[in-house]
Amino acid sequence: MTTHATATREDWLAARLDLLQAEKEHTRRGDELARQRQALPWVWVDKPYRFDTEAGEATLADLFQGRSQLLVYHFMFGPDYGAGCPSCSSIADGFDGFAVHLANHDVTLAAVSRAPLAKLLAYKRRMGWSFPWASSHGGDFNHDFNVSFSEQEQRGGTIEYNYRRGSHAMDAVPAPAPVVEFAAACGTDAPTYARDRPGLSAFVREDDAVYHTYSAYARGLDGLWGMYQWLDRAPLGRNETGIWWRRHDEYGGR
Known part of the structure:
Protein backbone atom coordinates (compact mmCIF):
# COMPACT_ATOMS: atom_id res chain seq x y z
CA MET A 1 0.00 0.00 0.00
CA THR A 2 1.12 3.52 -0.74
CA THR A 3 2.07 5.81 2.13
CA HIS A 4 1.08 8.85 0.08
CA ALA A 5 -2.30 10.52 0.68
CA THR A 6 -5.09 9.13 -1.50
CA ALA A 7 -8.54 10.53 -2.23
CA THR A 8 -11.66 10.23 -4.32
CA ARG A 9 -11.67 11.81 -7.77
CA GLU A 10 -13.86 14.63 -6.40
CA ASP A 11 -11.45 15.37 -3.53
CA TRP A 12 -8.52 15.25 -5.94
CA LEU A 13 -10.25 17.71 -8.26
CA ALA A 14 -10.88 20.15 -5.42
CA ALA A 15 -7.20 20.03 -4.41
CA ARG A 16 -6.15 20.35 -8.04
CA LEU A 17 -8.24 23.48 -8.52
CA ASP A 18 -6.58 25.05 -5.47
CA LEU A 19 -3.19 24.24 -6.97
CA LEU A 20 -4.32 25.65 -10.33
CA GLN A 21 -4.79 29.06 -8.77
CA ALA A 22 -1.26 28.95 -7.35
CA GLU A 23 0.10 27.85 -10.75
CA LYS A 24 -1.69 30.74 -12.47
CA GLU A 25 -0.21 33.19 -9.96
CA HIS A 26 3.22 31.70 -10.61
CA THR A 27 2.73 32.09 -14.37
CA ARG A 28 1.64 35.71 -14.01
CA ARG A 29 4.66 36.40 -11.81
CA GLY A 30 6.86 34.80 -14.45
CA ASP A 31 5.36 37.08 -17.10
CA GLU A 32 6.15 40.09 -14.94
CA LEU A 33 9.73 38.91 -14.41
CA ALA A 34 10.13 38.55 -18.18
CA ARG A 35 8.96 42.15 -18.62
CA GLN A 36 11.48 43.28 -16.01
CA ARG A 37 14.26 41.44 -17.86
CA GLN A 38 13.32 43.13 -21.12
CA ALA A 39 13.23 46.53 -19.40
CA LEU A 40 16.83 46.28 -18.17
CA PRO A 41 19.12 48.97 -19.65
CA TRP A 42 21.51 47.83 -22.37
CA ASP A 232 8.87 18.96 -11.31
CA ARG A 233 5.65 17.55 -12.80
CA ALA A 234 6.44 13.89 -12.13
CA PRO A 235 4.80 12.16 -9.12
CA LEU A 236 8.02 12.06 -7.07
CA GLY A 237 9.44 15.38 -8.28
CA ARG A 238 13.20 15.80 -8.45
CA ASN A 239 13.62 13.07 -5.81
CA GLU A 240 17.39 13.35 -5.68
CA THR A 241 19.93 12.92 -2.90
CA GLY A 242 23.00 13.51 -5.01
CA ILE A 243 24.24 13.51 -8.58
CA TRP A 244 22.24 11.01 -10.57
CA TRP A 245 22.49 12.31 -14.15
CA ARG A 246 25.15 11.43 -16.68
CA ARG A 247 26.04 12.43 -20.21
CA HIS A 248 23.39 10.91 -22.41
CA ASP A 249 25.79 8.32 -23.86
CA GLU A 250 26.92 7.14 -20.40
CA TYR A 251 23.68 5.62 -19.11
CA GLY A 252 23.26 1.88 -19.01
CA GLY A 253 20.75 0.28 -21.38
CA ARG A 254 17.16 1.17 -20.44
Whole structure:
Protein backbone atom coordinates (compact mmCIF):
# COMPACT_ATOMS: atom_id res chain seq x y z
CA MET A 1 0.00 0.00 0.00
CA THR A 2 1.12 3.52 -0.74
CA THR A 3 2.07 5.81 2.13
CA HIS A 4 1.08 8.85 0.08
CA ALA A 5 -2.30 10.52 0.68
CA THR A 6 -5.09 9.13 -1.50
CA ALA A 7 -8.54 10.53 -2.23
CA THR A 8 -11.66 10.23 -4.32
CA ARG A 9 -11.67 11.81 -7.77
CA GLU A 10 -13.86 14.63 -6.40
CA ASP A 11 -11.45 15.37 -3.53
CA TRP A 12 -8.52 15.25 -5.94
CA LEU A 13 -10.25 17.71 -8.26
CA ALA A 14 -10.88 20.15 -5.42
CA ALA A 15 -7.20 20.03 -4.41
CA ARG A 16 -6.15 20.35 -8.04
CA LEU A 17 -8.24 23.48 -8.52
CA ASP A 18 -6.58 25.05 -5.47
CA LEU A 19 -3.19 24.24 -6.97
CA LEU A 20 -4.32 25.65 -10.33
CA GLN A 21 -4.79 29.06 -8.77
CA ALA A 22 -1.26 28.95 -7.35
CA GLU A 23 0.10 27.85 -10.75
CA LYS A 24 -1.69 30.74 -12.47
CA GLU A 25 -0.21 33.19 -9.96
CA HIS A 26 3.22 31.70 -10.61
CA THR A 27 2.73 32.09 -14.37
CA ARG A 28 1.64 35.71 -14.01
CA ARG A 29 4.66 36.40 -11.81
CA GLY A 30 6.86 34.80 -14.45
CA ASP A 31 5.36 37.08 -17.10
CA GLU A 32 6.15 40.09 -14.94
CA LEU A 33 9.73 38.91 -14.41
CA ALA A 34 10.13 38.55 -18.18
CA ARG A 35 8.96 42.15 -18.62
CA GLN A 36 11.48 43.28 -16.01
CA ARG A 37 14.26 41.44 -17.86
CA GLN A 38 13.32 43.13 -21.12
CA ALA A 39 13.23 46.53 -19.40
CA LEU A 40 16.83 46.28 -18.17
CA PRO A 41 19.12 48.97 -19.65
CA TRP A 42 21.51 47.83 -22.37
CA VAL A 43 25.29 48.06 -22.07
CA TRP A 44 27.31 48.72 -25.22
CA VAL A 45 29.95 46.04 -25.82
CA ASP A 46 32.97 47.97 -27.04
CA LYS A 47 35.62 45.28 -26.54
CA PRO A 48 36.68 43.50 -29.77
CA TYR A 49 36.13 39.88 -28.69
CA ARG A 50 37.37 37.19 -31.05
CA PHE A 51 36.20 33.58 -31.31
CA ASP A 52 37.16 30.48 -33.24
CA THR A 53 34.22 28.83 -35.00
CA GLU A 54 33.70 26.13 -37.61
CA ALA A 55 33.45 28.95 -40.17
CA GLY A 56 36.72 30.56 -39.03
CA GLU A 57 37.58 33.50 -36.81
CA ALA A 58 34.53 35.48 -35.72
CA THR A 59 33.59 38.60 -33.80
CA LEU A 60 30.77 38.76 -31.27
CA ALA A 61 28.65 40.40 -33.98
CA ASP A 62 29.37 37.45 -36.29
CA LEU A 63 27.91 35.03 -33.73
CA PHE A 64 24.49 36.62 -34.35
CA GLN A 65 24.51 34.97 -37.82
CA GLY A 66 22.60 37.91 -39.28
CA ARG A 67 19.91 38.00 -36.60
CA SER A 68 19.24 40.83 -34.16
CA GLN A 69 19.39 38.80 -30.93
CA LEU A 70 21.94 36.36 -29.52
CA LEU A 71 21.64 34.01 -26.56
CA VAL A 72 24.97 32.62 -25.41
CA TYR A 73 25.14 29.61 -23.12
CA HIS A 74 28.43 29.69 -21.21
CA PHE A 75 29.23 25.98 -21.38
CA MET A 76 31.72 24.72 -18.79
CA PHE A 77 34.55 23.33 -20.90
CA GLY A 78 37.87 24.77 -19.77
CA PRO A 79 41.10 24.49 -21.78
CA ASP A 80 42.36 21.70 -19.51
CA TYR A 81 39.15 19.66 -19.51
CA GLY A 82 39.09 16.37 -21.38
CA ALA A 83 35.31 16.54 -21.85
CA GLY A 84 32.46 18.96 -21.29
CA CYS A 85 30.72 19.33 -17.93
CA PRO A 86 28.00 16.66 -17.48
CA SER A 87 25.50 19.20 -16.12
CA CYS A 88 26.06 21.62 -19.00
CA SER A 89 25.81 18.63 -21.34
CA SER A 90 22.38 17.68 -20.01
CA ILE A 91 21.19 21.27 -20.49
CA ALA A 92 22.67 21.41 -24.00
CA ASP A 93 20.85 18.22 -25.00
CA GLY A 94 17.80 20.40 -25.57
CA PHE A 95 19.47 23.13 -27.62
CA ASP A 96 19.06 21.65 -31.09
CA GLY A 97 15.31 21.32 -30.71
CA PHE A 98 14.94 24.92 -29.56
CA ALA A 99 17.53 26.53 -31.83
CA VAL A 100 15.58 26.05 -35.06
CA HIS A 101 12.52 27.75 -33.59
CA LEU A 102 14.56 30.60 -32.12
CA ALA A 103 16.37 31.11 -35.43
CA ASN A 104 13.00 31.64 -37.09
CA HIS A 105 12.14 34.24 -34.44
CA ASP A 106 15.24 36.39 -35.04
CA VAL A 107 17.25 34.81 -32.18
CA THR A 108 20.49 32.84 -32.48
CA LEU A 109 21.31 30.31 -29.77
CA ALA A 110 25.02 29.50 -29.41
CA ALA A 111 27.40 28.07 -26.84
CA VAL A 112 30.78 29.55 -25.97
CA SER A 113 33.57 27.82 -24.04
CA ARG A 114 37.26 28.44 -23.30
CA ALA A 115 38.50 25.09 -24.62
CA PRO A 116 40.21 25.13 -28.03
CA LEU A 117 37.82 24.65 -30.94
CA ALA A 118 39.15 21.19 -31.83
CA LYS A 119 38.15 19.89 -28.39
CA LEU A 120 34.71 21.44 -28.65
CA LEU A 121 34.05 20.02 -32.09
CA ALA A 122 35.20 16.53 -31.10
CA TYR A 123 32.89 16.57 -28.09
CA LYS A 124 30.06 18.02 -30.20
CA ARG A 125 30.41 15.06 -32.59
CA ARG A 126 30.40 12.64 -29.69
CA MET A 127 27.18 14.14 -28.32
CA GLY A 128 25.53 14.36 -31.73
CA TRP A 129 24.78 18.09 -31.44
CA SER A 130 24.49 20.62 -34.25
CA PHE A 131 24.02 23.98 -32.50
CA PRO A 132 26.80 26.58 -33.05
CA TRP A 133 29.63 26.36 -30.53
CA ALA A 134 32.45 28.91 -30.47
CA SER A 135 35.78 28.85 -28.66
CA SER A 136 36.90 31.92 -26.74
CA HIS A 137 40.28 30.30 -26.05
CA GLY A 138 42.92 32.86 -25.13
CA GLY A 139 40.44 35.73 -24.88
CA ASP A 140 38.69 37.64 -22.10
CA PHE A 141 35.07 36.94 -23.02
CA ASN A 142 34.34 34.32 -20.35
CA HIS A 143 36.15 36.24 -17.64
CA ASP A 144 34.46 39.51 -18.53
CA PHE A 145 31.05 37.88 -18.29
CA ASN A 146 31.91 36.29 -14.94
CA VAL A 147 32.02 32.64 -15.93
CA SER A 148 35.77 31.97 -15.76
CA PHE A 149 38.36 32.93 -13.19
CA SER A 150 42.08 32.90 -12.63
CA GLU A 151 43.83 30.65 -10.14
CA GLN A 152 44.79 33.79 -8.21
CA GLU A 153 41.16 34.90 -7.94
CA GLN A 154 40.16 31.44 -6.83
CA ARG A 155 42.82 31.22 -4.13
CA GLY A 156 42.24 34.80 -2.96
CA GLY A 157 38.48 34.40 -2.66
CA THR A 158 37.89 37.32 -5.05
CA ILE A 159 35.72 35.49 -7.59
CA GLU A 160 32.62 37.39 -8.63
CA TYR A 161 29.94 34.91 -9.68
CA ASN A 162 26.16 35.17 -9.65
CA TYR A 163 26.46 38.82 -8.59
CA ARG A 164 28.31 37.94 -5.40
CA ARG A 165 32.00 38.54 -4.74
CA GLY A 166 33.96 36.10 -2.62
CA SER A 167 34.39 32.39 -2.16
CA HIS A 168 31.62 30.11 -3.40
CA ALA A 169 30.71 26.53 -2.52
CA MET A 170 32.63 25.24 -5.53
CA ASP A 171 35.82 26.78 -4.13
CA ALA A 172 35.66 25.12 -0.71
CA VAL A 173 38.71 23.23 0.55
CA PRO A 174 38.43 20.32 0.49
CA ALA A 175 36.24 20.48 -2.61
CA PRO A 176 32.64 19.26 -2.24
CA ALA A 177 32.08 15.69 -3.40
CA PRO A 178 29.96 16.69 -6.44
CA VAL A 179 32.71 19.03 -7.65
CA VAL A 180 35.30 16.26 -7.29
CA GLU A 181 33.02 13.84 -9.14
CA PHE A 182 32.31 16.21 -12.01
CA ALA A 183 35.97 17.22 -12.26
CA ALA A 184 36.95 13.57 -12.61
CA ALA A 185 34.25 13.13 -15.27
CA CYS A 186 35.88 16.01 -17.16
CA GLY A 187 39.37 14.56 -16.80
CA THR A 188 40.70 17.25 -14.49
CA ASP A 189 41.03 18.18 -10.81
CA ALA A 190 38.46 20.05 -8.72
CA PRO A 191 40.18 23.49 -8.61
CA THR A 192 40.73 23.48 -12.37
CA TYR A 193 37.15 22.38 -13.00
CA ALA A 194 35.79 25.12 -10.73
CA ARG A 195 37.59 27.92 -12.58
CA ASP A 196 34.81 27.72 -15.17
CA ARG A 197 31.13 28.25 -14.30
CA PRO A 198 27.81 27.98 -16.18
CA GLY A 199 25.79 30.97 -17.29
CA LEU A 200 23.60 32.59 -19.92
CA SER A 201 24.18 35.98 -21.51
CA ALA A 202 21.88 37.80 -23.91
CA PHE A 203 22.90 40.36 -26.53
CA VAL A 204 21.13 42.54 -29.07
CA ARG A 205 22.43 44.13 -32.24
CA GLU A 206 21.28 47.48 -33.61
CA ASP A 207 23.01 48.74 -36.75
CA ASP A 208 26.73 48.15 -36.06
CA ALA A 209 26.47 48.20 -32.26
CA VAL A 210 26.20 45.16 -29.96
CA TYR A 211 24.71 45.52 -26.49
CA HIS A 212 24.71 43.20 -23.49
CA THR A 213 21.17 42.96 -22.09
CA TYR A 214 21.04 40.17 -19.48
CA SER A 215 23.03 37.44 -17.74
CA ALA A 216 22.01 34.67 -15.35
CA TYR A 217 23.97 32.07 -13.42
CA ALA A 218 23.56 29.09 -11.05
CA ARG A 219 19.86 28.51 -10.20
CA GLY A 220 19.02 31.29 -12.63
CA LEU A 221 19.57 28.64 -15.32
CA ASP A 222 16.95 26.24 -13.94
CA GLY A 223 14.45 27.17 -16.62
CA LEU A 224 16.90 26.03 -19.32
CA TRP A 225 17.35 22.61 -17.75
CA GLY A 226 14.57 20.81 -19.58
CA MET A 227 14.69 17.55 -17.62
CA TYR A 228 13.96 19.38 -14.36
CA GLN A 229 10.85 21.01 -15.81
CA TRP A 230 9.55 17.53 -16.51
CA LEU A 231 10.64 16.11 -13.14
CA ASP A 232 8.87 18.96 -11.31
CA ARG A 233 5.65 17.55 -12.80
CA ALA A 234 6.44 13.89 -12.13
CA PRO A 235 4.80 12.16 -9.12
CA LEU A 236 8.02 12.06 -7.07
CA GLY A 237 9.44 15.38 -8.28
CA ARG A 238 13.20 15.80 -8.45
CA ASN A 239 13.62 13.07 -5.81
CA GLU A 240 17.39 13.35 -5.68
CA THR A 241 19.93 12.92 -2.90
CA GLY A 242 23.00 13.51 -5.01
CA ILE A 243 24.24 13.51 -8.58
CA TRP A 244 22.24 11.01 -10.57
CA TRP A 245 22.49 12.31 -14.15
CA ARG A 246 25.15 11.43 -16.68
CA ARG A 247 26.04 12.43 -20.21
CA HIS A 248 23.39 10.91 -22.41
CA ASP A 249 25.79 8.32 -23.86
CA GLU A 250 26.92 7.14 -20.40
CA TYR A 251 23.68 5.62 -19.11
CA GLY A 252 23.26 1.88 -19.01
CA GLY A 253 20.75 0.28 -21.38
CA ARG A 254 17.16 1.17 -20.44
